[in-house]
Amino acid sequence: MRIVNNLDRKLRGWLPVKSITGKSYEIFYSTEIQLKNSGKFLLREGFHEGDIVSIKESSLPYRLFQTYNGPLKVSRKPFRAIVELSTSRILYEKDGKIVEYYVQAENLQPGQYAILSPDRRRIDKATKKYISEGNGGSRFAETWFPLVKHEFEFQYLHYGTYSNGCITVTSGSGWTELYLLIMKSRPRKMYHGTITVVEKIIYK
Amino acid sequence: MLVLASTTTIYFGYRYYEFKWPERYFGPHDKDSIFISTNPFYYFFFRVLPVVIVIFTILGTFQKASVSLLNPVLLGLLIGTIYAVQNDGRVIIDLLTQSKEVKRYENVASQYIVHISIILMLTGAGIIAGYLSTISQLYFVLPNINGLVDNIWATFLTVLMVFILYKLSKKPKETDMDQIIAKALGRIKKNVFFEIEQISEKHNADPILVKAVCIAEDIERPGWIRHIENLFGYIFRKQGSYGIMQIQTKKPINDIESIKQSVPLFFSNAKKLSIEAKKKVVEKYNRDDNFVYLVEEIYRYITPSI
Numbered sequence: 001m002r003i004v005n006n007l008d009r010k011l012r013g014w015l016p017v018k019s020i021t022g023k024s025y026e027i028f029y030s031t032e033i034q035l036k037n038s039g040k041f042l043l044r045e046g047f048h049e050g051d052i053v054s055i056k057e058s059s060l061p062y063r064l065f066q067t068y069n070g071p072l073k074v075s076r077k078p079f080r081a082i083v084e085l086s087t088s089r090i091l092y093e094k095d096g097k098i099v100e101y102y103v104q105a106e107n108l109q110p111g112q113y114a115i116l117s118p119d120r121r122r123i124d125k126a127t128k129k130y131i132s133e134g135n136g137g138s139r140f141a142e143t144w145f146p147l148v149k150h151e152f153e154f155q156y157l158h159y160g161t162y163s164n165g166c167i168t169v170t171s172g173s174g175w176t177e178l179y180l181l182i183m184k185s186r187p188r189k190m191y192h193g194t195i196t197v198v199e200k201i202i203y204k
Numbered sequence: 205m206l207v208l209a210s211t212t213t214i215y216f217g218y219r220y221y222e223f224k225w226p227e228r229y230f231g232p233h234d235k236d237s238i239f240i241s242t243n244p245f246y247y248f249f250f251r252v253l254p255v256v257i258v259i260f261t262i263l264g265t266f267q268k269a270s271v272s273l274l275n276p277v278l279l280g281l282l283i284g285t286i287y288a289v290q291n292d293g294r295v296i297i298d299l300l301t302q303s304k305e306v307k308r309y310e311n312v313a314s315q316y317i318v319h320i321s322i323i324l325m326l327t328g329a330g331i332i333a334g335y336l337s338t339i340s341q342l343y344f345v346l347p348n349i350n351g352l353v354d355n356i357w358a359t360f361l362t363v364l365m366v367f368i369l370y371k372l373s374k375k376p377k378e379t380d381m382d383q384i385i386a387k388a389l390g391r392i393k394k395n396v397f398f399e400i401e402q403i404s405e406k407h408n409a410d411p412i413l414v415k416a417v418c419i420a421e422d423i424e425r426p427g428w429i430r431h432i433e434n435l436f437g438y439i440f441r442k443q444g445s446y447g448i449m450q451i452q453t454k455k456p457i458n459d460i461e462s463i464k465q466s467v468p469l470f471f472s473n474a475k476k477l478s479i480e481a482k483k484k485v486v487e488k489y490n491r492d493d494n495f496v497y498l499v500e501e502i503y504r505y506i507t508p509s510i
Binding site for chain 1: 381382385386389390392394397398401415504505506507508
Protein backbone atom coordinates (compact mmCIF):
# COMPACT_ATOMS: atom_id res chain seq x y z
CA MET A 1 0.00 0.00 0.00
CA ARG A 2 1.40 3.39 -0.95
CA ILE A 3 0.53 7.09 -0.92
CA VAL A 4 -1.30 7.97 -4.15
CA ASN A 5 -3.67 10.62 -5.58
CA ASN A 6 -1.46 13.54 -4.54
CA LEU A 7 -0.07 14.52 -7.94
CA ASP A 8 -2.36 17.49 -8.60
CA ARG A 9 -0.97 21.00 -9.03
CA LYS A 10 -1.79 21.99 -5.47
CA LEU A 11 -0.40 19.03 -3.53
CA ARG A 12 2.41 18.57 -6.08
CA GLY A 13 3.44 15.11 -4.90
CA TRP A 14 3.26 15.77 -1.16
CA LEU A 15 0.62 14.91 1.42
CA PRO A 16 0.22 16.74 4.76
CA VAL A 17 0.08 14.36 7.72
CA LYS A 18 0.09 14.57 11.48
CA SER A 19 1.77 11.95 13.65
CA ILE A 20 0.21 10.62 16.86
CA THR A 21 2.93 12.48 18.74
CA GLY A 22 1.59 15.74 17.26
CA LYS A 23 4.29 16.43 14.67
CA SER A 24 3.10 17.80 11.31
CA TYR A 25 5.01 17.22 8.08
CA GLU A 26 4.50 16.12 4.50
CA ILE A 27 5.19 12.73 2.99
CA PHE A 28 6.05 12.11 -0.64
CA TYR A 29 4.04 10.35 -3.35
CA SER A 30 4.49 6.56 -3.39
CA THR A 31 5.62 6.34 0.26
CA GLU A 32 5.08 2.76 1.42
CA ILE A 33 2.56 2.55 4.25
CA GLN A 34 0.60 0.03 6.31
CA LEU A 35 -3.01 0.78 7.16
CA LYS A 36 -3.97 0.96 10.86
CA ASN A 37 -7.32 1.56 12.51
CA SER A 38 -9.46 4.70 12.14
CA GLY A 39 -7.76 6.25 9.13
CA LYS A 40 -4.24 6.08 10.59
CA PHE A 41 -1.30 4.46 8.87
CA LEU A 42 2.25 3.41 9.66
CA LEU A 43 5.03 4.86 7.53
CA ARG A 44 7.20 2.03 6.31
CA GLU A 45 9.87 4.18 4.70
CA GLY A 46 11.15 7.72 4.45
CA PHE A 47 12.74 10.01 7.02
CA HIS A 48 9.80 9.48 9.36
CA GLU A 49 9.73 5.67 9.03
CA GLY A 50 7.96 4.05 11.98
CA ASP A 51 5.66 7.03 12.68
CA ILE A 52 1.92 6.41 12.89
CA VAL A 53 0.19 9.27 11.09
CA SER A 54 -3.15 10.44 9.75
CA ILE A 55 -3.94 12.89 6.97
CA LYS A 56 -3.93 16.46 8.24
CA GLU A 57 -7.33 17.44 6.84
CA SER A 58 -6.95 21.09 7.85
CA SER A 59 -3.95 21.41 5.53
CA LEU A 60 -5.63 19.79 2.56
CA PRO A 61 -6.76 22.53 0.16
CA TYR A 62 -9.69 20.35 -0.96
CA ARG A 63 -10.75 16.73 -0.79
CA LEU A 64 -10.58 15.54 -4.37
CA PHE A 65 -10.19 11.85 -3.50
CA GLN A 66 -11.84 9.62 -0.94
CA THR A 67 -8.52 8.02 0.01
CA TYR A 68 -4.90 8.95 -0.47
CA ASN A 69 -3.60 5.41 -0.17
CA GLY A 70 -3.86 2.53 -2.58
CA PRO A 71 -1.99 0.06 -4.68
CA LEU A 72 0.66 1.52 -6.97
CA LYS A 73 2.62 -0.37 -9.59
CA VAL A 74 6.31 0.23 -8.90
CA SER A 75 9.27 -1.26 -10.70
CA ARG A 76 11.77 -3.30 -8.72
CA LYS A 77 14.37 -2.39 -11.32
CA PRO A 78 16.54 0.59 -10.38
CA PHE A 79 16.24 3.74 -12.46
CA ARG A 80 19.49 4.34 -14.36
CA ALA A 81 20.70 7.51 -16.03
CA ILE A 82 23.97 8.91 -17.32
CA VAL A 83 25.05 12.53 -17.04
CA GLU A 84 27.59 13.57 -19.63
CA LEU A 85 29.45 16.62 -18.37
CA SER A 86 31.00 17.61 -21.72
CA THR A 87 27.60 18.04 -23.38
CA SER A 88 25.58 18.82 -20.20
CA ARG A 89 23.02 16.11 -20.86
CA ILE A 90 21.19 13.55 -18.80
CA LEU A 91 20.30 10.40 -20.75
CA TYR A 92 18.03 7.56 -19.73
CA GLU A 93 15.83 4.89 -21.24
CA LYS A 94 12.08 5.20 -21.42
CA ASP A 95 9.83 2.71 -23.22
CA GLY A 96 12.84 1.30 -25.11
CA LYS A 97 14.02 4.70 -26.34
CA ILE A 98 16.85 6.92 -25.13
CA VAL A 99 15.57 10.23 -23.78
CA GLU A 100 17.83 13.19 -23.07
CA TYR A 101 17.49 16.57 -21.40
CA TYR A 102 19.84 19.45 -20.88
CA VAL A 103 21.22 19.77 -17.37
CA GLN A 104 23.44 22.11 -15.41
CA ALA A 105 26.07 20.19 -13.48
CA GLU A 106 28.78 22.63 -12.39
CA ASN A 107 31.62 21.33 -10.20
CA LEU A 108 30.17 17.82 -10.15
CA GLN A 109 32.70 15.03 -9.83
CA PRO A 110 32.43 11.99 -12.13
CA GLY A 111 31.33 8.78 -10.45
CA GLN A 112 28.29 6.81 -9.55
CA TYR A 113 25.59 8.45 -7.41
CA ALA A 114 22.74 6.64 -5.68
CA ILE A 115 19.35 8.37 -5.98
CA LEU A 116 17.56 8.43 -2.62
CA SER A 117 14.01 9.32 -1.70
CA PRO A 118 13.30 13.03 -1.17
CA ASP A 119 13.91 14.15 2.41
CA ARG A 120 11.45 17.06 2.58
CA ARG A 121 9.43 19.42 0.42
CA ARG A 122 11.69 22.26 -0.73
CA ILE A 123 9.16 25.06 -0.64
CA ASP A 124 11.95 27.55 -0.04
CA LYS A 125 13.74 26.56 -3.25
CA ALA A 126 10.87 26.71 -5.73
CA THR A 127 9.52 30.04 -6.91
CA LYS A 128 6.00 30.45 -8.31
CA LYS A 129 7.49 30.43 -11.80
CA TYR A 130 9.27 27.12 -11.13
CA ILE A 131 6.05 25.31 -10.25
CA SER A 132 3.93 26.97 -12.96
CA GLU A 133 3.59 24.50 -15.81
CA GLY A 134 2.00 27.16 -17.98
CA ASN A 135 5.34 29.01 -17.79
CA GLY A 136 7.46 25.95 -18.56
CA GLY A 137 7.95 24.85 -14.94
CA SER A 138 7.05 21.62 -13.20
CA ARG A 139 4.58 20.90 -10.40
CA PHE A 140 7.29 18.71 -8.87
CA ALA A 141 9.89 21.48 -8.66
CA GLU A 142 9.79 21.31 -4.85
CA THR A 143 11.00 17.70 -4.86
CA TRP A 144 14.76 17.28 -4.66
CA PHE A 145 16.34 13.82 -4.78
CA PRO A 146 19.45 13.40 -2.62
CA LEU A 147 22.38 11.91 -4.53
CA VAL A 148 24.98 10.00 -2.55
CA LYS A 149 28.39 9.09 -3.95
CA HIS A 150 30.20 7.97 -0.88
CA GLU A 151 28.92 7.89 2.64
CA PHE A 152 29.37 11.62 3.25
CA GLU A 153 29.18 13.07 -0.27
CA PHE A 154 25.75 14.57 -0.80
CA GLN A 155 24.44 16.35 -3.88
CA TYR A 156 20.93 16.78 -5.24
CA LEU A 157 19.07 16.05 -8.42
CA HIS A 158 16.45 18.75 -8.95
CA TYR A 159 14.70 21.11 -11.33
CA GLY A 160 15.91 24.68 -11.73
CA THR A 161 17.86 27.14 -13.79
CA TYR A 162 21.34 27.07 -12.28
CA SER A 163 23.58 24.54 -10.60
CA ASN A 164 25.67 24.88 -7.49
CA GLY A 165 27.25 21.45 -7.47
CA CYS A 166 23.95 19.64 -8.10
CA ILE A 167 22.47 18.07 -11.20
CA THR A 168 19.88 20.62 -12.27
CA VAL A 169 17.35 19.64 -14.94
CA THR A 170 16.30 22.78 -16.76
CA SER A 171 13.23 21.48 -18.61
CA GLY A 172 9.99 21.56 -16.64
CA SER A 173 8.26 18.81 -18.64
CA GLY A 174 11.50 16.81 -18.53
CA TRP A 175 11.57 17.10 -14.75
CA THR A 176 7.94 15.94 -14.48
CA GLU A 177 8.81 12.87 -16.58
CA LEU A 178 11.98 12.14 -14.57
CA TYR A 179 10.14 12.60 -11.27
CA LEU A 180 7.48 10.02 -12.19
CA LEU A 181 10.03 7.52 -13.48
CA ILE A 182 12.24 7.85 -10.41
CA MET A 183 9.31 7.71 -8.00
CA LYS A 184 8.04 4.51 -9.57
CA SER A 185 11.45 2.80 -9.47
CA ARG A 186 11.77 1.22 -6.03
CA PRO A 187 14.32 -1.61 -5.82
CA ARG A 188 14.46 -1.12 -2.06
CA LYS A 189 13.44 1.31 0.65
CA MET A 190 14.61 4.88 0.08
CA TYR A 191 16.62 3.83 -2.96
CA HIS A 192 15.45 4.61 -6.50
CA GLY A 193 18.43 3.98 -8.74
CA THR A 194 21.75 5.43 -9.86
CA ILE A 195 23.12 8.26 -11.93
CA THR A 196 26.51 7.74 -13.49
CA VAL A 197 28.35 10.99 -14.09
CA VAL A 198 30.99 10.85 -16.84
CA GLU A 199 33.06 13.43 -18.63
CA LYS A 200 32.23 11.95 -22.03
CA ILE A 201 30.28 8.86 -23.05
CA ILE A 202 32.47 6.37 -24.92
CA TYR A 203 30.39 4.49 -27.48
CA LYS A 204 31.67 1.03 -28.31
CA MET B 205 -30.40 65.84 -19.24
CA LEU B 206 -30.08 64.27 -15.79
CA VAL B 207 -31.32 60.94 -17.15
CA LEU B 208 -28.75 61.11 -19.94
CA ALA B 209 -25.94 62.09 -17.53
CA SER B 210 -26.81 59.24 -15.15
CA THR B 211 -27.16 56.48 -17.75
CA THR B 212 -23.95 57.65 -19.45
CA THR B 213 -22.05 57.59 -16.13
CA ILE B 214 -23.31 54.08 -15.35
CA TYR B 215 -22.54 52.98 -18.89
CA PHE B 216 -18.92 54.14 -18.69
CA GLY B 217 -18.59 52.67 -15.21
CA TYR B 218 -19.34 49.24 -16.65
CA ARG B 219 -17.57 49.88 -19.94
CA TYR B 220 -14.59 47.79 -18.98
CA TYR B 221 -16.75 44.76 -18.29
CA GLU B 222 -19.14 45.22 -21.14
CA PHE B 223 -17.54 42.86 -23.63
CA LYS B 224 -17.46 40.04 -21.15
CA TRP B 225 -20.24 40.77 -18.74
CA PRO B 226 -23.13 40.06 -18.67
CA GLU B 227 -23.04 39.09 -22.35
CA ARG B 228 -20.75 36.12 -21.81
CA TYR B 229 -22.85 35.12 -18.84
CA PHE B 230 -20.82 32.74 -16.68
CA GLY B 231 -17.55 31.07 -17.56
CA PRO B 232 -13.82 30.95 -16.99
CA HIS B 233 -13.14 33.73 -19.49
CA ASP B 234 -11.73 36.20 -17.02
CA LYS B 235 -11.03 36.59 -13.32
CA ASP B 236 -13.78 39.16 -12.72
CA SER B 237 -16.48 36.93 -14.16
CA ILE B 238 -15.34 34.05 -11.99
CA PHE B 239 -15.20 36.20 -8.86
CA ILE B 240 -18.64 37.67 -9.42
CA SER B 241 -20.42 34.57 -10.70
CA THR B 242 -19.45 32.25 -7.86
CA ASN B 243 -21.56 34.11 -5.32
CA PRO B 244 -25.07 35.48 -5.87
CA PHE B 245 -24.39 38.39 -3.47
CA TYR B 246 -21.32 39.48 -5.43
CA TYR B 247 -23.39 39.23 -8.59
CA PHE B 248 -26.29 41.33 -7.38
CA PHE B 249 -24.03 43.88 -5.66
CA PHE B 250 -22.01 44.21 -8.83
CA ARG B 251 -25.13 44.83 -10.87
CA VAL B 252 -27.19 46.97 -8.48
CA LEU B 253 -25.00 48.94 -6.07
CA PRO B 254 -23.15 51.14 -8.63
CA VAL B 255 -26.50 52.11 -10.17
CA VAL B 256 -27.90 53.19 -6.77
CA ILE B 257 -24.76 55.21 -5.96
CA VAL B 258 -24.71 57.04 -9.32
CA ILE B 259 -28.43 57.91 -9.29
CA PHE B 260 -28.34 59.07 -5.65
CA THR B 261 -25.20 61.17 -6.22
CA ILE B 262 -26.42 62.94 -9.35
CA LEU B 263 -30.02 63.58 -8.28
CA GLY B 264 -29.01 64.38 -4.68
CA THR B 265 -26.32 66.88 -5.69
CA PHE B 266 -28.77 68.86 -7.79
CA GLN B 267 -31.39 68.88 -5.05
CA LYS B 268 -28.78 69.92 -2.49
CA ALA B 269 -28.07 72.94 -4.72
CA SER B 270 -31.81 73.74 -4.51
CA VAL B 271 -32.45 72.81 -8.13
CA SER B 272 -36.05 71.75 -8.19
CA LEU B 273 -36.58 68.36 -9.83
CA LEU B 274 -40.02 67.41 -11.05
CA ASN B 275 -40.17 63.98 -9.45
CA PRO B 276 -36.86 62.45 -8.24
CA VAL B 277 -38.43 59.03 -7.62
CA LEU B 278 -39.80 58.93 -11.17
CA LEU B 279 -36.43 60.09 -12.51
CA GLY B 280 -34.69 57.30 -10.55
CA LEU B 281 -37.11 54.77 -11.98
CA LEU B 282 -36.49 56.09 -15.49
CA ILE B 283 -32.68 55.94 -15.15
CA GLY B 284 -32.71 52.44 -13.64
CA THR B 285 -35.09 51.12 -16.29
CA ILE B 286 -33.28 52.71 -19.24
CA TYR B 287 -29.94 51.35 -18.11
CA ALA B 288 -31.37 47.85 -17.42
CA VAL B 289 -33.19 47.62 -20.74
CA GLN B 290 -30.13 48.93 -22.57
CA ASN B 291 -27.99 46.06 -21.13
CA ASP B 292 -29.99 43.09 -19.90
CA GLY B 293 -32.73 43.89 -22.42
CA ARG B 294 -30.12 43.64 -25.15
CA VAL B 295 -29.01 40.24 -23.85
CA ILE B 296 -32.63 39.07 -23.93
CA ILE B 297 -32.93 40.23 -27.55
CA ASP B 298 -29.65 38.46 -28.38
CA LEU B 299 -31.02 35.29 -26.80
CA LEU B 300 -34.30 35.61 -28.71
CA THR B 301 -32.53 36.19 -32.02
CA GLN B 302 -29.99 33.44 -31.21
CA SER B 303 -27.15 35.93 -31.72
CA LYS B 304 -23.60 34.60 -31.34
CA GLU B 305 -22.83 37.54 -29.03
CA VAL B 306 -24.25 35.67 -26.07
CA LYS B 307 -23.64 32.11 -25.01
CA ARG B 308 -26.85 30.10 -25.05
CA TYR B 309 -27.15 27.43 -22.39
CA GLU B 310 -29.36 24.34 -22.45
CA ASN B 311 -31.50 25.90 -19.75
CA VAL B 312 -32.07 29.10 -21.66
CA ALA B 313 -35.13 29.79 -19.52
CA SER B 314 -32.90 30.42 -16.52
CA GLN B 315 -30.91 32.95 -18.55
CA TYR B 316 -34.12 34.82 -19.36
CA ILE B 317 -35.12 34.65 -15.69
CA VAL B 318 -31.80 36.07 -14.47
CA HIS B 319 -31.89 38.97 -16.93
CA ILE B 320 -35.57 39.77 -16.39
CA SER B 321 -34.93 39.71 -12.60
CA ILE B 322 -32.04 42.12 -13.05
CA ILE B 323 -34.23 44.52 -15.08
CA LEU B 324 -36.83 44.48 -12.29
CA MET B 325 -34.16 44.88 -9.61
CA LEU B 326 -32.50 47.80 -11.38
CA THR B 327 -35.87 49.49 -11.82
CA GLY B 328 -36.47 49.02 -8.07
CA ALA B 329 -32.95 50.24 -7.31
CA GLY B 330 -33.64 53.38 -9.37
CA ILE B 331 -36.81 54.10 -7.36
CA ILE B 332 -34.95 53.60 -4.05
CA ALA B 333 -32.02 55.80 -5.17
CA GLY B 334 -34.45 58.48 -6.37
CA TYR B 335 -36.21 58.42 -3.01
CA LEU B 336 -32.90 58.53 -1.07
CA SER B 337 -31.94 61.64 -3.07
CA THR B 338 -34.92 63.48 -1.54
CA ILE B 339 -33.76 62.87 2.07
CA SER B 340 -31.88 66.03 3.05
CA GLN B 341 -30.25 64.32 6.08
CA LEU B 342 -28.15 62.29 3.64
CA TYR B 343 -26.80 65.35 1.78
CA PHE B 344 -23.77 65.61 4.04
CA VAL B 345 -22.13 62.87 1.93
CA LEU B 346 -22.71 64.83 -1.30
CA PRO B 347 -20.61 67.71 -2.71
CA ASN B 348 -21.81 71.28 -3.39
CA ILE B 349 -22.61 72.02 -7.02
CA ASN B 350 -19.80 74.64 -7.46
CA GLY B 351 -17.25 72.47 -5.76
CA LEU B 352 -18.51 69.55 -7.81
CA VAL B 353 -17.93 71.36 -11.10
CA ASP B 354 -14.36 72.29 -10.07
CA ASN B 355 -13.74 68.76 -8.87
CA ILE B 356 -15.16 67.24 -12.03
CA TRP B 357 -12.68 69.18 -14.14
CA ALA B 358 -9.74 68.36 -11.86
CA THR B 359 -10.79 64.71 -11.72
CA PHE B 360 -11.37 64.56 -15.46
CA LEU B 361 -7.85 65.80 -16.23
CA THR B 362 -6.27 63.50 -13.61
CA VAL B 363 -8.22 60.47 -14.82
CA LEU B 364 -7.32 61.28 -18.42
CA MET B 365 -3.60 61.35 -17.56
CA VAL B 366 -3.79 58.18 -15.44
CA PHE B 367 -5.83 56.44 -18.15
CA ILE B 368 -3.25 57.29 -20.83
CA LEU B 369 -0.39 56.07 -18.59
CA TYR B 370 -2.35 52.95 -17.66
CA LYS B 371 -3.15 52.13 -21.29
CA LEU B 372 0.51 52.57 -22.23
CA SER B 373 1.74 50.24 -19.49
CA LYS B 374 -1.12 47.76 -19.39
CA LYS B 375 -0.41 44.10 -19.99
CA PRO B 376 -3.26 41.84 -21.03
CA LYS B 377 -5.13 40.51 -18.02
CA GLU B 378 -4.36 36.80 -17.88
CA THR B 379 -6.67 34.19 -16.53
CA ASP B 380 -4.98 32.07 -13.88
CA MET B 381 -6.60 28.79 -14.76
CA ASP B 382 -4.98 26.91 -11.85
CA GLN B 383 -6.48 29.38 -9.39
CA ILE B 384 -9.92 29.05 -10.98
CA ILE B 385 -9.77 25.26 -10.86
CA ALA B 386 -8.50 25.22 -7.25
CA LYS B 387 -11.38 27.50 -6.21
CA ALA B 388 -13.94 25.29 -7.95
CA LEU B 389 -12.42 22.25 -6.23
CA GLY B 390 -12.83 23.96 -2.89
CA ARG B 391 -16.49 24.74 -3.66
CA ILE B 392 -17.65 21.30 -4.71
CA LYS B 393 -18.73 19.05 -1.85
CA LYS B 394 -16.46 16.05 -1.28
CA ASN B 395 -19.35 13.58 -1.45
CA VAL B 396 -19.73 14.55 -5.13
CA PHE B 397 -16.17 13.38 -5.82
CA PHE B 398 -16.63 10.25 -3.71
CA GLU B 399 -19.78 9.39 -5.64
CA ILE B 400 -17.90 9.85 -8.93
CA GLU B 401 -15.26 7.35 -7.76
CA GLN B 402 -17.87 4.74 -6.86
CA ILE B 403 -19.98 5.13 -10.00
CA SER B 404 -16.87 5.20 -12.21
CA GLU B 405 -15.63 1.97 -10.66
CA LYS B 406 -18.98 0.35 -11.38
CA HIS B 407 -18.99 1.43 -15.04
CA ASN B 408 -15.25 1.16 -15.75
CA ALA B 409 -15.08 4.93 -16.29
CA ASP B 410 -12.06 7.15 -15.72
CA PRO B 411 -12.90 8.95 -12.44
CA ILE B 412 -10.44 11.75 -13.18
CA LEU B 413 -12.11 12.43 -16.53
CA VAL B 414 -15.56 12.48 -14.90
CA LYS B 415 -14.26 14.78 -12.15
CA ALA B 416 -12.72 17.09 -14.77
CA VAL B 417 -16.07 17.34 -16.61
CA CYS B 418 -17.89 17.88 -13.30
CA ILE B 419 -15.51 20.71 -12.29
CA ALA B 420 -15.79 22.32 -15.74
CA GLU B 421 -19.58 22.23 -15.48
CA ASP B 422 -19.43 23.79 -12.01
CA ILE B 423 -17.21 26.61 -13.31
CA GLU B 424 -19.67 27.30 -16.14
CA ARG B 425 -22.79 26.77 -14.01
CA PRO B 426 -22.08 27.69 -10.36
CA GLY B 427 -24.12 26.00 -7.63
CA TRP B 428 -26.45 28.94 -6.96
CA ILE B 429 -27.49 29.12 -10.60
CA ARG B 430 -28.20 25.38 -10.55
CA HIS B 431 -30.40 25.93 -7.48
CA ILE B 432 -32.38 28.61 -9.35
CA GLU B 433 -32.72 26.28 -12.34
CA ASN B 434 -33.96 23.48 -10.12
CA LEU B 435 -36.43 25.80 -8.40
CA PHE B 436 -37.96 26.95 -11.68
CA GLY B 437 -37.83 23.39 -12.98
CA TYR B 438 -39.96 22.28 -10.03
CA ILE B 439 -42.38 25.18 -10.40
CA PHE B 440 -42.88 24.89 -14.16
CA ARG B 441 -42.26 21.12 -14.36
CA LYS B 442 -39.89 21.77 -17.21
CA GLN B 443 -37.49 19.47 -19.04
CA GLY B 444 -33.90 20.72 -19.04
CA SER B 445 -30.26 20.18 -18.03
CA TYR B 446 -29.99 19.71 -14.31
CA GLY B 447 -27.47 18.84 -11.59
CA ILE B 448 -23.75 19.42 -11.54
CA MET B 449 -23.30 17.32 -14.70
CA GLN B 450 -26.03 19.32 -16.50
CA ILE B 451 -27.71 16.17 -17.73
CA GLN B 452 -30.97 16.34 -19.77
CA THR B 453 -33.86 15.14 -17.65
CA LYS B 454 -37.62 15.57 -17.57
CA LYS B 455 -37.54 17.04 -14.07
CA PRO B 456 -34.90 18.66 -11.82
CA ILE B 457 -32.37 16.33 -10.23
CA ASN B 458 -29.63 16.94 -7.67
CA ASP B 459 -25.87 16.80 -8.24
CA ILE B 460 -25.47 13.18 -7.11
CA GLU B 461 -28.33 11.98 -9.30
CA SER B 462 -26.83 13.80 -12.29
CA ILE B 463 -23.57 11.87 -11.75
CA LYS B 464 -25.43 8.57 -11.47
CA GLN B 465 -27.17 9.24 -14.79
CA SER B 466 -24.31 10.77 -16.78
CA VAL B 467 -21.52 8.25 -16.06
CA PRO B 468 -23.15 5.18 -17.68
CA LEU B 469 -24.46 7.37 -20.51
CA PHE B 470 -21.19 9.05 -21.55
CA PHE B 471 -18.17 7.70 -19.71
CA SER B 472 -18.55 3.92 -19.34
CA ASN B 473 -15.57 1.78 -20.43
CA ALA B 474 -13.42 4.87 -20.97
CA LYS B 475 -10.93 4.10 -18.21
CA LYS B 476 -8.14 2.65 -20.35
CA LEU B 477 -8.62 4.87 -23.40
CA SER B 478 -5.82 7.06 -24.75
CA ILE B 479 -5.84 10.79 -24.04
CA GLU B 480 -7.06 11.46 -27.60
CA ALA B 481 -9.90 8.95 -27.24
CA LYS B 482 -10.88 10.50 -23.91
CA LYS B 483 -11.01 13.87 -25.63
CA LYS B 484 -13.53 12.41 -28.09
CA VAL B 485 -15.63 11.21 -25.13
CA VAL B 486 -15.72 14.79 -23.84
CA GLU B 487 -16.60 16.11 -27.32
CA LYS B 488 -19.53 13.70 -27.38
CA TYR B 489 -20.61 15.04 -24.01
CA ASN B 490 -20.29 18.70 -25.02
CA ARG B 491 -19.05 19.80 -28.43
CA ASP B 492 -18.14 23.34 -27.38
CA ASP B 493 -14.40 23.88 -28.02
CA ASN B 494 -13.98 26.06 -24.93
CA PHE B 495 -15.56 23.37 -22.78
CA VAL B 496 -13.31 20.62 -24.18
CA TYR B 497 -10.26 22.84 -23.63
CA LEU B 498 -11.36 23.56 -20.06
CA VAL B 499 -11.81 19.83 -19.31
CA GLU B 500 -8.33 19.15 -20.72
CA GLU B 501 -6.85 21.83 -18.47
CA ILE B 502 -8.59 20.40 -15.40
CA TYR B 503 -7.52 16.86 -16.27
CA ARG B 504 -3.91 18.00 -16.49
CA TYR B 505 -4.34 19.90 -13.24
CA ILE B 506 -5.39 16.72 -11.43
CA THR B 507 -2.82 14.43 -12.96
CA PRO B 508 0.42 15.02 -14.92
CA SER B 509 -0.19 14.47 -18.61
CA ILE B 510 2.65 11.98 -19.07
